[in-house]
Structure formats: C-alpha cells, structure tokens
Amino acid sequence: MGCSRLLVLGLLLNLAHCSEIVGNGGSEVEIQSNLIAVLGEEVRLRCLYHGNASITGSVWKRLKNTRVHRLAGFVNGTAFRRVARYSYPASPTNLTMQMRVSGLDAEGEYICTFESQDEEFTQSMFLEVHVRPQTTELLVTEEMDNGTHYQSVQCSANDSKPQAQIDWLINNRPPVEDYFSIERSGSFQRNGMSSAGSILRFPTHLQNESSVTCVVHHPTLPSPISTTASVATFVAPRVSVQVEMRQGQEEEEEEDYWRVSCVASGGRPETHISLVTAAAAAAAEEEPRKGNGTDAGISVYRLPVQAYEGRNVSCVFTQPKLPGPQSRTIQLPSFNLSGVQLLANPINEMQPLVELEEGQRNVSIGLEAIGNVPRYAVFCQKEDASPLPSGVAVVGSALTFQAHVDLLHAGLYVCEASYYRHRATVQINITVRPLPVLVPPLISVDLRYGPSDREVECSAVGAVPAATLSWSLPEGLAVVPSVSSHSVTGVLSLGAACYPRALTVGCVIRHPLFPTPEYRSVTIPLCAPPNISLSSRDEWRGGEEYTVAQCRVVSVATAATITWRLGNGDGSGHIVGIDDLEGVDVRTEVEERVSMEVTSVSTVLLPSSLYSGQTLSCEVGGHPSLQRQEQRHLLIPSLEAPVLNVSVGPGESDLWQAVCDYQAEGVKANLTWVLPAGSKGQVSLRSQNDGRTVRAQLTYRFPLASHEGDALTCLVEYQRIGSEKRTVHIPKYYITSLRVLNHTTPMKLHHSDGRCILRLSLQKNLPDQRILFEVEGNVPTHNITCQRSNGSFVQMEGDALGFQSEAKGRDEGLYICLASFYHHKAIVLLQVEVRSQDYQLAALVIICVSSISAMALLLAVALWKQESLAAMTALVQPPCAPESSKALVRRPDSQQYAHVVGYCIVSDVKSTV
Ligand SMILES: *[C@@H]1O[C@H](CO)[C@@H](O)[C@H](O)[C@H]1NC(C)=O
Ligand SMILES: *[C@@H]1O[C@H](CO)[C@@H](O)[C@H](O)[C@H]1NC(C)=O
Ligand SMILES: *[C@@H]1O[C@H](CO)[C@@H](O)[C@H](O)[C@H]1NC(C)=O
Ligand SMILES: *[C@@H]1O[C@H](CO)[C@@H](O)[C@H](O)[C@H]1NC(C)=O
Numbered sequence: 054m055g056c057s058r059l060l061v062l063g064l065l066l067n068l069a070h071c072s073e074i075v076g077n078g079g080s081e082v083e084i085q086s087n088l089i090a091v092l093g094e095e096v097r098l099r100c101l102y103h104g105n106a107s108i109t110g111s112v113w114k115r116l117k118n119t120r121v122h123r124l125a126g127f128v129n130g131t132a133f134r135r136v137a138r139y140s141y142p143a144s145p146t147n148l149t150m151q152m153r154v155s156g157l158d159a160e161g162e163y164i165c166t167f168e169s170q171d172e173e174f175t176q177s178m179f180l181e182v183h184v185r186p187q188t189t190e191l192l193v194t195e196e197m198d199n200g201t202h203y204q205s206v207q208c209s210a211n212d213s214k215p216q217a218q219i220d221w222l223i224n225n226r227p228p229v230e231d232y233f234s235i236e237r238s239g240s241f242q243r244n245g246m247s248s249a250g251s252i253l254r255f256p257t258h259l260q261n262e263s264s265v266t267c268v269v270h271h272p273t274l275p276s277p278i279s280t281t282a283s284v285a286t287f288v289a290p291r292v293s294v295q296v297e298m299r300q301g302q303e304e305e306e307e308e309d310y311w312r313v314s315c316v317a318s319g320g321r322p323e324t325h326i327s328l329v330t331a332a333a334a335a336a337a338e339e340e341p342r343k344g345n346g347t348d349a350g351i352s353v354y355r356l357p358v359q360a361y362e363g364r365n366v367s368c369v370f371t372q373p374k375l376p377g378p379q380s381r382t383i384q385l386p387s388f389n390l391s392g393v394q395l396l397a398n399p400i401n402e403m404q405p406l407v408e409l410e411e412g413q414r415n416v417s418i419g420l421e422a423i424g425n426v427p428r429y430a431v432f433c434q435k436e437d438a439s440p441l442p443s444g445v446a447v448v449g450s451a452l453t454f455q456a457h458v459d460l461l462h463a464g465l466y467v468c469e470a471s472y473y474r475h476r477a478t479v480q481i482n483i484t485v486r487p488l489p490v491l492v493p494p495l496i497s498v499d500l501r502y503g504p505s506d507r508e509v510e511c512s513a514v515g516a517v518p519a520a521t522l523s524w525s526l527p528e529g530l531a532v533v534p535s536v537s538s539h540s541v542t543g544v545l546s547l548g549a550a551c552y553p554r555a556l557t558v559g560c561v562i563r564h565p566l567f568p569t570p571e572y573r574s575v576t577i578p579l580c581a582p583p584n585i586s587l588s589s590r591d592e593w594r595g596g597e598e599y600t601v602a603q604c605r606v607v608s609v610a611t612a613a614t615i616t617w618r619l620g621n622g623d624g625s626g627h628i629v630g631i632d633d634l635e636g637v638d639v640r641t642e643v644e645e646r647v648s649m650e651v652t653s654v655s656t657v658l659l660p661s662s663l664y665s666g667q668t669l670s671c672e673v674g675g676h677p678s679l680q681r682q683e684q685r686h687l688l689i690p691s692l693e694a695p696v697l698n699v700s701v702g703p704g705e706s707d708l709w710q711a712v713c714d715y716q717a718e719g720v721k722a723n724l725t726w727v728l729p730a731g732s733k734g735q736v737s738l739r740s741q742n743d744g745r746t747v748r749a750q751l752t753y754r755f756p757l758a759s760h761e762g763d764a765l766t767c768l769v770e771y772q773r774i775g776s777e778k779r780t781v782h783i784p785k786y787y788i789t790s791l792r793v794l795n796h797t798t799p800m801k802l803h804h805s806d807g808r809c810i811l812r813l814s815l816q817k818n819l820p821d822q823r824i825l826f827e828v829e830g831n832v833p834t835h836n837i838t839c840q841r842s843n844g845s846f847v848q849m850e851g852d853a854l855g856f857q858s859e860a861k862g863r864d865e866g867l868y869i870c871l872a873s874f875y876h877h878k879a880i881v882l883l884q885v886e887v888r889s890q891d892y893q894l895a896a897l898v899i900i901c902v903s904s905i906s907a908m909a910l911l912l913a914v915a916l917w918k919q920e921s922l923a924a925m926t927a928l929v930q931p932p933c934a935p936e937s938s939k940a941l942v943r944r945p946d947s948q949q950y951a952h953v954v955g956y957c958i959v960s961d962v963k964s965t966v
C-alpha cells in the first residue's frame with residue numbers, strides 16, 4: 054500500500070516536470086510536450102513559432118498507421134480544422150488550439166509544423182489520456198461467523214485510467230485496529246483501463262462507530278471522493294433484578310410466590326436471559342417479553358414462597374457487548390411469626406384481658422401478628438377447642454361480636470395467626486359485665502316568650518343512662534345553642550330576632566333504648582309585617598290650626614323606624630323630609646312592649662295653613678319583615694286664603710261706624726283700627742269660629758263730625774303670614790241750603806242780616822196743595838222738618854210740606870223748615886199766605902227781618918231743638934248777604950257759590966190785587 058502511494062507521487066512529480074514549457078533545443082518552435090488529458094474534457098495543444106522566416110502555412114498533424122492526418126492549421130493565411138473537436142488555431146505562427154478528448158484514441162503523438170518558402174519547422178509532443186473512475190454505492194453485508202456477528206463494507210472504483218486507490222476512514226481515522234481486515238482487488242483491461250475494489254470487515258460488537266467512509270483517490274480528481282455508509286452497532290444492556298411478592302389465586306389453591314424479573318434494558322442486540330437457582334423446585338417462566346431495540350428485555354419467573362424462602366436466585370445475562378455471561382444474584386426474604394397481639398387494650402401482654410358490657414354493639418377485637426409475614430389468617434376457638442359461640446366470628450383479622458354482647462360470650466378464647474408453616478397463638482380472656490336497667494328519658498320541647506327574647510328549651514331528663522341531646526337548626530339561623538353540662542337540657546336563645554319565614558327548630562335525643570334518635574321540633578312563627586295606621590285631627594294652637602298626624606306602627610320584636618315626608622297632592626311632586634320644615638314638630642316614641650309586640654308612635658304637628666293641600670306620608674322601614682319601606686298617605690286639607698273687607702257708613706243711633714270684616718280658614722288674626730290721635734269712638738270686636746272657618750268683625754263707632762274727611766285703617770296681623778292693611782275714607786259732607794221749589798217772594802227783614810223770609814201763597818179752598826223743598830249739598834240723605842211759629846210740627850209728605858184739606862186762613866203763618874244730615878243743617882223761613890183766586894199781586898215786597906228779629910227766630914228754633922243750638926247758630930247766617938255767605942259756604946267751587954248766592958239775592962216781590 055505504501056509502495057503504491059509512492060508510485061502515484063512519483064508519477065505526479067513527473068507529469069509536473071513534463072508539462073513545463075521547454076524550448077526545442079534552441080530551435081524557433083516552442084511546444085508543450087507530454088501533455089495529460091482527461092477523457093471527456095478539453096485540452097489545450099500549444100505550439101508557437103518564434104523564428105524570423107516568413108511562414109506560409111502551419112499545421113497540427115498525427116501519424117496513424119503510416120498515414121499523416123492534418124488536424125488543423127493555416128493555409129494561405131486561412132485557418133482550417135478537420136472536425137469540430139478542434140478549435141481554429143490562433144494564427145499561422147501560433148498554432149495553440151483547444152481539443153475535446155472524446156475517446157481513448159486521442160492518446161498518441163501530435164506533430165506541429167510551420168512552413169516557409171524554404172524550410173519546415175517541426176516539433177512533436179505526446180498526449181496521454183486519463184479516465185476518471187466510476188464509484189458505486191457502498192454495500193454493507195452482515196454475517197455470523199462461529200457465533201460472532203460480522204459486517205463487511207464493499208467499496209469500488211471502476212473503469213479508470215490509471216487505477217484508482219481506495220482508502221477507509223472510521224471517525225476520520227484509518228482503521229488501524231486488529232479486528233479490521235481489508236481485502237483489496239483489481240483488474241486491468243487491454244485498453245489500459247482498470248478497476249479497483251476494497252472490502253472492510255469487522256466484528257460488530259468491537260466496533261462502536263455507526264458509519265464507515267470509503268475514500269477514492271485518482272489523479273483526475275481534484276479531491277478524493279468520500280462515500281459514507283451506515284453500519285450497525287451493538288449496545289450493552291443495563292441489567293437488573295426485581296422481586297415482588299404475589300398472592301396466589303385462592304380459588305385455584307395457588308400458593309403465594311415471588312415474581313422475579315430479570316431485566317436487560319437498552320441493549321442491542323437482544324440479551325439472552327436465564328435464571329439460576331439452588332432450589333429443587335422448578336421456577337416457572339412466564340411468557341417472556343422481548344426487547345425491541347430500546348425497550349427492555351424481561352424474563353419473569355414465579356418462585357413458590359415455601360420452596361424459595363431465604364434462597365439465592367441469580368439472573369444470567371448473555372449479550373455480545375457484555376464481556377461474558379453476567380450474573381445478578383438476590384436473596385429472597387425469609388419469614389418469621391413470633392406472636393399475636395391485640396390492637397387495643399393490651400392490659401396483660403401475656404394473657405390479654407378484655408372487659409365488655411352486656412348489650413354492647415359493634416365490638417371488634419383487632420388481632421395483629423408480630424413478625425414479617427406478608428399476610429396471615431386468623432382462626433379462633435374457645436379454650437376447650439370448641440367452636441366459637443354463635444354471634445361471634447373472625448372477620449378479617451378481628452374477633453367480632455356481630456350482634457349484642459351476651460353474658461354467654463365470656464370466656465377464654467385462643468386465636469392463632471398462620472402463614473404456611475409459620476404459626477403463633479394468643480389467649481384472650483373476655484369478661485362480660487352485666488347491663489344496668491335502662492330508663493328512657495322524659496322529653497319536652499317548649500317555645501317560651503321572655504320579656505325581650507324568645508327561647509326554645511329542649512330537655513330529656515330522668516334517663517339511665519343519660520340521654521344525649523343535640524340541636525338540628527335550619528340554615529341561616531345564626532344562634533349558638535347551649536347544652537347543659539349534663540347534656541339533658543338545651544336552651545336555644547333566639548333573642549329578639551325576627552325571622553321573615555317560619556323556622557322549625559329540632560331537638561335530637563339519643564338513648565340506648567331508642568333504636569333511632571328521637572326528633573322533636575317546634576316551629577317559630579314567622580314575623581308578621583308591621584301594622585301601620587295613620588290618623589289625623591285638627592287642633593287650634595296660638596291662633597293657628599295645626600294638623601296633628603299620628604303614625605302608629607305595631608310590629609313584632611323590633612321596633613320599626615318611622616320617617617315623615619311631605620309632597621305635592623298627587624304624590625308626584627318633590628318629596629321632602631319633614632324634619633327641617635318651618636313650624637313642624639315631630640315626636641316619635643316607642644310606646645309599649647307587650648310580649649313580643651312593640652308599638653311605635655310618631656306624631657307630627659304642622660300648621661295647616663303652611664302646608665295646605667300637600668300630602669303627608671308616613672314611611673315605615675327598618676323592620677326585618679319588610680323588603681322595602683311601607684307608606685301611608687294623608688292629604689292636608691286645602692285652606693282658603695283670608696278675605697278682608699272694610700266698610701264705613703251710618704250706624705246705630707246718631708253714630709257712624711267703620712267695620713273691618715275678616716274671614717279665613719285655619720288662621721286667626723288680630724284686628725286693629727288705626728285711628729287719628731285723640732279719637733274717642735268705641736271699638737268693639739265680634740269673632741266667631743265655625744270649625745276651621747274664622748270670622749271676626751271689628752267695629753269702630755264714632756260721631757260723624759269727629760272723623761269727617763279722615764282716613765281710617767284696619768290693620769290685620771296674622772300668625773306667621775304677616776299683616777295687611779285696609780283703609781276707608783270718610784267723606785266731608787256739607788249742606789249749602791234748603792231751597793223752596795215753589796214760587797216764593799223774599800221778604801227782607803234786615804239789611805245787614807240779609808236773612809230772608811220767603812213768602813208763599815196757597816190758593817184758597819183748594820185741597821192737597823204742597824210746598825216742595827230741595828236740599829243743596831253733597832249729603833247722601835237728609836231729613837226735612839217744618840214747624841209753625843207756635844212750635845207745632847207740620848206733617849211732612851217726604852220732602853214736601855203738604856196741606857191736605859182745603860186751604861184756609863188757619864194755614865197761614867210763619868213756617869220754619871229745617872233740612873238736616875247729622876250735624877249738617879240748613880233752615881228756611883216761609884211766610885205762608887192764603888189768597889183767593891182773583892187776588893192780585895200788586896207788588897213784590899221784601900220783608901227783611903232785622904237781625905234782632907232773626908235772633909228771635911233763632912231762639913224759637915233753639916226751643917224747637919235744644920241740643921242742636923250750637924249747630925243752628927253756625928247755620929243760620931244771613932243767606933241774603935253774599936259777603937257773609939262766603940264764609941259759611943266753604944266750597945272751593947266758585948260757580949256753585951255764585952249760584953247759591955244768586956238764590957238769595959233774587960227778590961220776588963209778591964203783589965196782591
Ligand atoms: C494560395 O494562393 C495562391 C495565390 O493567391 C493561389 O494561387 C493558390 O492556389 C492558393 N493555394 C490554395 C491551396 O488555395
Ligand atoms: C497563442 O494563441 C493562444 C490562443 O489564442 C493565445 O492564448 C496565446 O497568447 C498566443 N500566444 C502568443 C505568443 O501570441
Ligand atoms: C470458534 O470460536 C471458538 C471460541 O472463540 C474457538 O475456540 C474456535 O476455535 C473457533 N472455531 C473456528 C473454526 O474458528
Ligand atoms: C417497541 O418499543 C417501543 C418503545 O418502547 C414501543 O412503543 C413499541 O410498541 C415496541 N414495539 C413492539 C413490537 O413491542
């Protein structure tokens with residue numbers, strides 16, 4: 054092998070040397086001699102002429118079987134080529150050309166010739182043709198040789214020239230270990246081509262790499278060709294032994310056994326497993342589970358307990374990767390059973406004593422074997438080897454009294470625990486205490502109402518043994534029951550709590566005499582919603598009507614809260630809390646508590662006039678039985694607004710009166726007349742209440758003269774609302790004169806006085822004659838009276854002085870007529886005469902009454918009416934004197950004044966015929 058490498062190296066060096074461009078021994082032709090070409094590739098044939106001769110032609114030639122073939126060249130300066138394999142040479146002196154090597158026959162001598170007129174310049178070269186090897190896929194074969202697994206990898210490089218060389222690489226290193234063998238082969242053909250082959254063989258278990266690489270070297274290859282093949286490798290298994298105890302199937306009377314598993318995991322190829330034991334009994338192999346590649350190979354063996362107890366067993370593993378048969382040994386356990394003990398009540402270890410009570414139920418005396426046996430059976434009998442009494446049996450590993458413990462059950466029991474040949478016994482001395490006499494409890498359940506709470510008492514007294522008592526409470530009842538220390542009386546205090554649904558509280562009593570616990574229950578009645586009533590009444594307080602509303606709530610256990618609201622009539626308007634409203638007084642109190650019932654009363658007092666027409670609501674909440682607030686409504690009556698009237702006018706007797714009239718609902722008022730200073734009239738008040746309607750009348754009586762032209766004001770003061778004023782004006786009255794409408798003629802009595810006496814004539818013997826008067830002034834009414842000079846009054850017909858019978862002489866005389874309105878008065882003096890029809894009025898004579906006569910007249914008037922003397926004095930001023938009349942008639946109206954004066958001045962002198 055080393056030899057062939059040297060050979061190749063030598064060949065390569067030689068080629069390099071030969072391919073150098075060399076001159077032709079000083080000649081003008083330069084040629085590349087001894088060229089190597091690769092089959093199927095192109096090669097460059099180089100030949101140049103360096104001489105001075107004029108070259109006429111040049112050509113590449115080959116000599117074949119005595120014939121010269123012209124390949125390519127120049128003739129007459131024109132390039133030519135024989136076949137397309139050749140390229141046209143560059144120029145006549147540069148015959149360098151490309152040639153494609155299409156066959157082995159391209160190998161041989163090539164001649165390059167340059168021709169001039171006189172000479173030919175020739176050089177030759179040898180072209181050698183190499184062929185690249187054909188490599189094939191690696192072929193891996195496996196075989197067994199004398200029990201050993203071998204693998205062979207075959208690599209070949211065929212049809213190459215020269216012969217290729219094959220090397221092997223394993224993990225990039227040549228296989229130098231002993232166990233590798235390489236077998237080379239080769240063949241040569243006549244055309245110079247050859248093939249090379251190599252087979253690498255190795256035992257699988259010694260080689261750990263999973264691939265081998267074949268490297269082919271050849272001069273035509275720029276780098277060696279590497280081909281890799283996967284080869285199988287072996288892996289050593291992990292071996293182990295597992296032992297577990299298995300219980301034999303009882304129905305098949307199978308004995309307990311150990312299940313020994315010999316495990317070889319992760320090995321390749323399969324591990325051979327066998328079991329080696331020193332026991333006489335056969336170890337049965339279960340269905341072996343073979344490993345598949347990575348899975349574990351397991352062999353499982355059943356070893357009966359009795360035969361194999363304490364023995365050694367070995368698993369033997371054989372596998373190519375293991376150095377030899379591998380053995381894993383395990384010792385199976387050995388058992389001991391030294392005794393039996395009672396699980397409870399170990400009073401006396403040697404001879405346990407168990408004390409039971411007659412009638413006791415569910416008694417079970419647990420037995421336990423002392424030792425390491427995997428399991429054991431317990432068998433019991435009485436001391437004299439007689440069977441167990443009825444009702445007593447071994448259940449599992451316990452001596453069990455299935456029904457009541459009976460006195461007959463007392464005695465010495467012998468119990469044995471066994472596991473195959475291992476056995477142990479214990480003696481149990483059972484004594485039975487006779488039962489005392491049982492007395493059932495006296496049960497009572499009672500629901501009691503205390504002053505502030507309710508409680509349920511449950512008692513179960515007088516029982517032997519004492520009964521036990523417990524509560525069964527409904528969900529959501531958050532009370533803690535108490536049970537007395539002797540467990541015979543329990544009290545469940547419910548407090549003042551109110552439950553919105555009926556609850557059933559149960560009391561459970563347990564006693565040996567009761568096969569099932571006794572259950573007694575009591576139902577706590579549900580909490581009724583509060584009873585709400587809203588009532589109202591009216592009440593007068595300090596001149597105001599108040600609405601007194603009372604909301605009365607009767608509820609169970611806890612008092613409800615009461616709130617008040619005030620809103621518009623239809624309930625739609627703004628609702629306000631009542632507490633801060635003007636004039637409102639709210640009083641709430643919890644009135645009484647009878648048993649579990651609580652009565653809350655809230656009273657609200659509000660001025661009716663302020664909240665007239667509004668709705669008062671009583672809202673009740675805060676009670677457990679109410680989901681939301683309950684409401685009751687009340688309408689505060691609408692009150693009419695106060696009406697005030699003021700009037701003035703004539704009153705009783707000679708007085709005038711100003712009346713202030715007040716009418717209202719729900720509100721009283723103080724009435725006062727505001728009078729000018731020094732007023733002397735009388736004020737009287739008359740008031741009347743008719744339910745909520747209030748009427749009051751304040752009357753001020755006064756002489757007209759004292760307030761004429763004054764303004765009187767009535768002041769009304771209300772509670773809360775304020776005050777109001779009404780004023781009346783008293784007119785200023787006057788009477789300027791009393792006029793006679795009939796024809797009169799004045800008689801002047803006195804020049805200076807100016808007072809006239811009017812003369813009037815009646816027709817003689819004519820009935821029903823009248824004298825008509827008219828009062829001048831602004832008085833609304835008046836009174837006219839006439840008096841004869843002798844003081845006798847004359848019958849008046851309204852404002853007229855009437856003479857019913859035929860007029861006679863006795864009707865003649867002086868008449869004094871007076872018009873009056875309270876202190877306002879006017880007087881006229883009338884001289885009545887009776888005349889016949891034909892009586893001629895000759896002349897008009899004015900009789901003027903002297904001032905002395907006037908005074909006499911006035912005196913007469915004074916006699917007529919004593920009390921109005923003063924007024925008369927002022928009144929009877931001489932109407933005929935315009936100057937003085939001015940002072941009397943204080944009227945700003947000058948036209949009127951002139952008119953009045955006019956009357957007085959006219960002098961109508963009556964003349965008689
Ligand atoms: C070369 O050229 C000459 C002159 O031009 C001509 O006479 C002769 O025939 C040519 N030769 C060939 C082989 O064409
Ligand atoms: C000869 O011809 C070849 C190919 O055309 C060219 O590469 C080379 O340079 C030429 N040599 C000279 C000396 O002209
Ligand atoms: C087969 O192998 C065994 C053990 O490796 C060896 O003793 C024996 O000589 C071998 N036989 C042959 C024919 O090689
Ligand atoms: C082989 O082993 C694989 C992995 O443990 C498991 O999934 C597969 O079922 C096995 N095949 C057989 C034929 O046991």
Ligand SMILES: *[C@@H]1O[C@H](CO)[C@@H](O)[C@H](O)[C@H]1NC(C)=O
Pocket residue numbers: 406465482483484
């Ligand atoms: C069982 O125990 C009782 C009470 O301790 C005793 O009187 C009786 O002798 C014992 N019986 C046997 C057989 O030991």
Ligand SMILES: *[C@@H]1O[C@H](CO)[C@@H](O)[C@H](O)[C@H]1NC(C)=O
Pocket residue numbers: 596722723770771772773
């Ligand atoms: C009405 O008069 C009485 C007595 O003078 C007085 O106590 C009361 O406050 C008055 N009322 C009003 C509303 O002025």
Ligand SMILES: *[C@@H]1O[C@H](CO)[C@@H](O)[C@H](O)[C@H]1NC(C)=O
Pocket residue numbers: 794795796814815816822823824825
């Ligand atoms: C007074 O006048 C009225 C109306 O003009 C008349 O009826 C009456 O008779 C007259 N009386 C006398 C006395 O003339």
